[in-house]
Amino acid sequence: xxxxxQLGSHVSVSEGALVLLRCNYSSSxxxxxxxxxxxxNQGLQLLLKYTTGATLVKGINGFEAEFKKSETSFHLTKPxxxxxxxxxYFCAVMNSGYSTLTFGKGTMLLVSP
Amino acid sequence: xxxxxxxxxxxxxxxxxxxSLECTVEGTSNPNLYWYRQAAGRGLQLLFYSVGxxxxxxEVPQNLSASRPQDRQFILSSKKLLLSDSGFYLCAxxxxxxxxxxxxxxxxxxxxx
Numbered sequence: 741x742x743x744x745x746q747l748g749s750h751v752s753v754s755e756g757a758l759v760l761l762r763c764n765y766s767s768s769x770x771x772x773x774x775x776x777x778x779x780x781n782q783g784l785q786l787l788l789k790y791t792t793g794a795t796l797v798k799g800i801n802g803f804e805a806e807f808k809k810s811e812t813s814f815h816l817t818k819p820x821x822x823x824x825x826x827x828x829y830f831c832a833v834m835n836s837g838y839s840t841l842t843f844g845k846g847t848m849l850l851v852s853p
Numbered sequence: 854x855x856x857x858x859x860x861x862x863x864x865x866x867x868x869x870x871x872x873s874l875e876c877t878v879e880g881t882s883n884p885n886l887y888w889y890r891q892a893a894g895r896g897l898q899l900l901f902y903s904v905g906x907x908x909x910x911x912e913v914p915q916n917l918s919a920s921r922p923q924d925r926q927f928i929l930s931s932k933k934l935l936l937s938d939s940g941f942y943l944c945a946x947x948x949x950x951x952x953x954x955x956x957x958x959x960x961x962x963x964x965x966x
Contacts, residue, residue, distance in 0.1 A: 765860070772952050774954050776954070776957075781941075781960070781962065782959055783859075783943055783945075783957035783958050783959045783960050784897075784943065784945075784955070784957045784962065785957070786954035786955070786956075787952075789952075789954050791952045811966055830896065830897065834952065839885055839947055839949050839952075840887070840899055840902055840912075841899075841955060842899075843889075843894060843896050843897040845894065845896035846896050846897075
């Protein structure tokens with residue numbers, strides 16, 4: 741079965757600094773990978789996804805992620821953090837069959853002025 | 854355009870009382886539907902999913918059940934709530950015909966007291 745590990749339950753950055761949120765996956769088949777963002781007491785919003793093709797994927801709000809098969813990783817980055825980026829971020833891998841997603845435990849991004 | 858509605862937004866229920874959470878999708882037909890629970894520090898746990906009317910798959914044995922009485926309606930229920938049922942419940946949908954991210958509802962915050 742597929743699984744996802746997000747390193748670091750909390751990541752703190754200063755406004756304008758690089759954001760790096762780590763995600764490693766385990767999958768016996770070529771994975772489909774996703775990043776979601778959640779603001780307090782709201783549902784999850786899709787940031788970006790990797791299915792096939794280009795390994796560098798661009799998403800909304802200036803985020804991007806790179807699929808590295810050799811490292812089984814799908815880290816999320818943003819060159820310059822903004823205060824509005826403060827939220828919880830979830831990495832997910834799609835399971836075979838009926839399109840269920842397995843989520844990591846999430847990383848809370850804190851942005852300080 | 855498609856929209857997903859989830860209600861109520863918040864709910865406080867005593868232990869032993871019944872539960873009914875409703876989720877409906879508009880603007881599409883035959884969606885795949887999902888119920889997730891989010892507990893602090895534990896990420897998102899898939900509870901149930903459905904690929905059609907009357908078709909329910911349970912991922913985790915527990916005190917909850919799900920039903921899909923209509924194509925675009927998904928209901929989460931319990932006959933007797935436990936304290937451990939407290940959490941943030943999220944409904945989501947996808948077409949299931951292609952790899953795509955889920956679209957999530959805004960969630961229900963359930964507190965069992």
